[in-house]
Amino acid sequence: MTDPIRDEWYPVALVSQLGPEGRDTRLLGEPVRVAWHGGAITVTSGGRSLPSQQRYGHVWACPGTPQRPLFDIPEADQPGRRLVDVGLVRVKCSPLRAVENFLDIAHFPFVHTDILGAEPHTEVGRYDVAIREEVDEVWATKVHFYQPQAAKSAAGGITTEYMYRVPAPTVSILYKTCPPRPGEWDVITLFVQPLDEELCEVWPWMALFDDDTPMTDLIHFQQTIFLQDRSILENQLPHRLPLDPGLEIPTRADLTSVAYRRWLKRRGYTYGAQLVAA
Amino acid sequence: MLPYWTPVALSRDLAPLVVMPVVVDGAELALWRSASGRIAAWADRCPHRGMRLSHGFVRGEALSCIYHGWSYAQSGQCQRIPAHPDLEPPEAIRVPVHRAMESGGVIWVALAEPAALPPALAGLVPLRSVTLDAPFDPAAAGLAESGGAWRGTLAGVAVAVLVQPLPENRCVLHVLADGAATPAALVDASRGVETLRRQAEEALA
Numbered sequence: 015m016t017d018p019i020r021d022e023w024y025p026v027a028l029v030s031q032l033g034p035e036g037r038d039t040r041l042l043g044e045p046v047r048v049a050w051h052g053g054a055i056t057v058t059s060g061g062r063s064l065p066s067q068q069r070y071g072h073v074w075a076c077p078g079t080p081q082r083p084l085f086d087i088p089e090a091d092q093p094g095r096r097l098v099d100v101g102l103v104r105v106k107c108s109p110l111r112a113v114e115n116f117l118d119i120a121h122f123p124f125v126h127t128d129i130l131g132a133e134p135h136t137e138v139g140r141y142d143v144a145i146r147e148e149v150d151e152v153w154a155t156k157v158h159f160y161q162p163q164a165a166k167s168a169a170g171g172i173t174t175e176y177m178y179r180v181p182a183p184t185v186s187i188l189y190k191t192c193p194p195r196p197g198e199w200d201v202i203t204l205f206v207q208p209l210d211e212e213l214c215e216v217w218p219w220m221a222l223f224d225d226d227t228p229m230t231d232l233i234h235f236q237q238t239i240f241l242q243d244r245s246i247l248e249n250q251l252p253h254r255l256p257l258d259p260g261l262e263i264p265t266r267a268d269l270t271s272v273a274y275r276r277w278l279k280r281r282g283y284t285y286g287a288q289l290v291a292a
Numbered sequence: 293m294l295p296y297w298t299p300v301a302l303s304r305d306l307a308p309l310v311v312m313p314v315v316v317d318g319a320e321l322a323l324w325r326s327a328s329g330r331i332a333a334w335a336d337r338c339p340h341r342g343m344r345l346s347h348g349f350v351r352g353e354a355l356s357c358i359y360h361g362w363s364y365a366q367s368g369q370c371q372r373i374p375a376h377p378d379l380e381p382p383e384a385i386r387v388p389v390h391r392a393m394e395s396g397g398v399i400w401v402a403l404a405e406p407a408a409l410p411p412a413l414a415g416l417v418p419l420r421s422v423t424l425d426a427p428f429d430p431a432a433a434g435l436a437e438s439g440g441a442w443r444g445t446l447a448g449v450a451v452a453v454l455v456q457p458l459p460e461n462r463c464v465l466h467v468l469a470d471g472a473a474t475p476a477a478l479v480d481a482s483r484g485v486e487t488l489r490r491q492a493e494e495a496l497a
């Protein structure tokens with residue numbers, strides 16, 4: 015029987031940081047071991063070997079039977095981009111809350127003050143949201159927001175355009191206008207590893223056009239942002255993401271979040287979710 | 293829900309423009325004081341996306357949520373959504389508000405209509421609040437109930453102890469002391485509170 019939760023791909027390690035000792039971790043509440051085996055990486059759980067692959071700097075594993083290939087990020091293979099392994103941030107929250115926070119721009123002025131947003135530039139204009147049936151993904155496009163310092167490479171405030179894409183329940187990909195390369199999009203992803211329903215490890219990863227900023231600064235910039243998000247994510251009640259309307263009140267700025275919740279519910283993806291309003 | 297006033301803080305420990313988390317009958321609340329000095333005790337959960345309001349910030353007479361900056365008037369009604377500056381927030385966006393009052397230098401909260409006023413604490417001044425990772429045993433501390441508080445002496449100073457129960461057999465003690473005591477005696481009484489805490493926690497260990 016297929017289980018929409020077990021049949022997904024999840025990040026379990028960063029290839030560049032997997033040492034000879036391997037990595038003992040958890041996935042969906044079960045112990046998982048990631049290890050080198052004669053030049054290859056294997057992922058096992060309770061003696062069983064899991065389907066795995068290396069892509070976008072990470073090791074991906076599927077606890078069940080994969081129903082589709084790992085989502086594609088064509089930009090990852092585009093020449094001229096720097097691929098940035100940011101590393102992991104552990105967050106005591108539902109993996110779904112972590113993704114939803116990543117899809118949200120209205121919090122920038124309050125949580126990432128003077129970096130990704132600043133009062134009085136708080137307005138979120140209309141944007142487009144769709145569940146793209148043909149690819150079974152959630153997309154938000156034409157998102158615009160004023161930012162004091164949109165990226166490490168940005169000097170001064172600009173209005174940034176974004177697109178958000180959710181290709182898998184615990185993955186979000188953000189495309190944002192790229193100050194040094196008009197016409198191209200910087201790619202920033204959030205790969206979430208669900209350890210338990212209320213505990214996750216988030217692995218940000220980037221594919222940028224930025225030849226100048228030192229790698230440590232790029233990593234540090236993203237880590238600063240994610241630590242700010244963590245202070246929110248660990249303090250939302252209930253801890254699990256409510257999929258049924260009623261408990262939390264969205265507005266027009268939350269259309270991406272509303273579509274994400276609806277899509278999760280429709281796909282039966284309930285790990286880290288709360289179904290009936292408590 | 294218990295129909296009486298629970299002590300949650302000493303008034304002087306909640307300055308204007310400050311918000312703090314408190315627990316009453318197991319309910320998590322955000323307790324805050326406006327610029328003009330008014331206090332309020334609300335459910336500690338923003339109706340938008342569930343963020344704890346005790347992490348928020350006070351501006352003037354309103355409390356704002358730290359996540360998306362929605363701000364709420366004293367009535368609990370949402371009055372501003374920064375993502376939509378021109379939108380009049382619907383009536384339905386409202387934080388549950390609880391009864392809160394100040395008396396005798398103490399802040400009190402009640403989840404249900406209280407049957408009586410908080411105890412009279414005339415002649416006493418606030419000393420300190422202390423959290424016990426243990427139940428409070430007034431007899432072991434030599435204190436006896438009188439007029440709604442536990443009374444007796446600590447380090448020779450007359451005190452009144454108010455108990456705020458917390459889940460898991462923990463509690464906060466709000467201690468007031470004789471207003472006529474010398475500053476040095478109050479320092480001793482404050483140490484006495486610390487001793488009381490240590491003894492309670494050791495008795496449990």
Ligand code: FES
Pocket residue numbers: 338339340341342343357358359360361362
């Ligand atoms: S969660 Fe409070 S304003 Fe969004």
Ligand SMILES: [Fe+2]
Pocket residue numbers: 115116121125126239243
């Ligand atoms: Fe954020």
